[in-house]
Amino acid sequence: MSQSVRVLAAQCCFDIIDNGLSMSEALPRAQAKLSNDLDKALLQEICFGVMRYLPQLEAATSQLMVKPLVKQLRPLQFLLYVGIYQLKFMRIPDHAAISETVEAARALKGQSLTKLINAVLRNVQRHPGIFDFNDAVDAVRFNHPGWLIKQLQQAYPEQWQDILLANQHKAPLWLRVNANVISAADYSAALTAEDIEHQQPIAAMPTAIVLKQAQDVSQLPGYDLGWFSVQDAAAQYAATLLDVKNNHLILDACCAPGGKTCHIAELAPGAKITALDKEPKRLTRVHENLARLNLKATVIAADAAQPDTWWQGQQFDRILLDVPCSATGVIRRHPDIRWLRKNNDIPTLVALQQQILQHCWPLLAPGGRLLYATCSVLPAENQQQISDFLAQHPDARLEPIQHQPDSTTIGWQILPNEQQLDGFYYALLVKDSKD
Numbered sequence: 381m382s383q384s385v386r387v388l389a390a391q392c393c394f395d396i397i398d399n400g401l402s403m404s405e406a407l408p409r410a411q412a413k414l415s416n417d418l419d420k421a422l423l424q425e426i427c428f429g430v431m432r433y434l435p436q437l438e439a440a441t442s443q444l445m446v447k448p449l450v451k452q453l454r455p456l457q458f459l460l461y462v463g464i465y466q467l468k469f470m471r472i473p474d475h476a477a478i479s480e481t482v483e484a485a486r487a488l489k490g491q492s493l494t495k496l497i498n499a500v501l502r503n504v505q506r507h508p509g510i511f512d513f514n515d516a517v518d519a520v521r522f523n524h525p526g527w528l529i530k531q532l533q534q535a536y537p538e539q540w541q542d543i544l545l546a547n548q549h550k551a552p553l554w555l556r557v558n559a560n561v562i563s564a565a566d567y568s569a570a571l572t573a574e575d576i577e578h579q580q581p582i583a584a585m586p587t588a589i590v591l592k593q594a595q596d597v598s599q600l601p602g603y604d605l606g607w608f609s610v611q612d613a614a615a616q617y618a619a620t621l622l623d624v625k626n627n628h629l630i631l632d633a634c635c636a637p638g639g640k641t642c643h644i645a646e647l648a649p650g651a652k653i654t655a656l657d658k659e660p661k662r663l664t665r666v667h668e669n670l671a672r673l674n675l676k677a678t679v680i681a682a683d684a685a686q687p688d689t690w691w692q693g694q695q696f697d698r699i700l701l702d703v704p705c706s707a708t709g710v711i712r713r714h715p716d717i718r719w720l721r722k723n724n725d726i727p728t729l730v731a732l733q734q735q736i737l738q739h740c741w742p743l744l745a746p747g748g749r750l751l752y753a754t755c756s757v758l759p760a761e762n763q764q765q766i767s768d769f770l771a772q773h774p775d776a777r778l779e780p781i782q783h784q785p786d787s788t789t790i791g792w793q794i795l796p797n798e799q800q801l802d803g804f805y806y807a808l809l810v811k812d813s814k815d
């Protein structure tokens with residue numbers, strides 16, 4: 381491993397935690413400084429790992445140092461976490477992990493700290509008890525912020541620990557086969573022909589394929605031919621639950637990067653789809669995805685909560701509201717979310733979701749379906765949001781979703797790693813046809 385991987389890992393983690401960048405901003409920027417794909421993958425593994433185990437890495441370090449490194453030395457504090465993460469969680473020989481982390485300290489202008497860094501890492505290596513957190517406070521034992529643990533404990537008294545442990549897993553790579561181009565059976569055969577182990581574990585959705593091992597998707601059969609998209613199977617339920625038809629007028633009101641827009645277009649290529657997102661920059665990906673899959677939609681940069689600025693006046697048969705949310709259901713996939721998201725973000729998100737719901741509801745035709753979706757596990761964004769909406773809209777009826785384990789719950793909450801899926805929430809609303 382080159383020294384620069386560790387330097388970049390420390391800087392990347394510093395950028396996320398201290399400067400508030402997301403992993404999806406910080407990591408590609410750091411990876412661009414590496415030429416070798418193995419180094420890029422290694423950098424990702426270390427950065428993801430430090431985010432997953434940050435409280436334990438901090439706690440171990442604090443046992444071995446009088447005080448943490450601060451101000452301009454902060455990147456070196458993160459370098460210590462990078463070093464300890466390698467010792468505790470990676471199959472890198474200890475001597476290599478230690479010596480190269482110490483070398484990286486020099487590159488981070490920490491010449492005077494090399495002895496300290498060496499001593500901390502050697503102590504972690506020699507005293508495994510330093511990394512025993514079975515009796516630690518929950519935030520350290522489960523590697524999540526206290527506010528989130530508290531919310532999960534309240535919402536899921538029986539399952540909160542399972543959710544926190546599930547979030548420490550790596551998310552599997554799911555594909556969605558583009559059945560317009562190739563059948564799921566033929567695509568499965570194409571994977572088998574290349575010795576790519578996979579499963580189609582959801583009987584109701586054979587186009588959802590999970591790979592046994594994640595890999596470079598551009599190397600999978602048919603990538604350039606649009607045979608498949610990368611999409612978690614939980615997200616693949618959206619288009620199927622909407623029950624889209626070729627004669628429908630469809631609104632995807634929060635569409636970027638376009639995963640669900642494309643799925644809707646695959647299932648109903650004749651439908652007229654309007655795909656909207658407030659962030660013009662994010663729409664580039666929507667155009668790219670539509671082009672790769674040879675699909676069509678009218679793509680507009682606009683605010684779903686202000687239809688006066690973009691709506692042509694014709695009601696939609698189907699509306700998908702995949703609203704901005706806390707993303708607390710996809711922490712497996714984005715381990716930085718738990719540190720970037722703050723408790724006081726939640727009421728702001730709930731208010732935004734409510735605005736979008738309220739303003740899009742009149743756009744739905746009588747008898748039409750609106751699917752509300754989040755990748756959150758917090759009831760305030762999910763069941764509570766929908767329960768409040770139903771109380772204020774007598775023309776809205778909640779349709780039970782056939783997959784939900786209990787038909788009496790408000791919507792379908794999928795918990796992270798349940799059937800290998802991301803945490804997701806769906807509520808299907810039908811508009812009274814007497815409107």
Ligand SMILES: C[S@@+](CC[C@H](N)C(=O)[O-])C[C@H]1O[C@@H](n2cnc3c(N)ncnc32)[C@H](O)[C@@H]1O
Binds near residue numbers: 615736
């Ligand atoms: C969960 S993501 C959507 C993911 C997308 N449906 C997919 O499957 O690829 C939420 C999106 O909502 C967009 N958004 C946030 N506020 C919005 C608003 N007021 N109007 C429209 N889009 C909004 C964000 O820019 C973001 O792209």
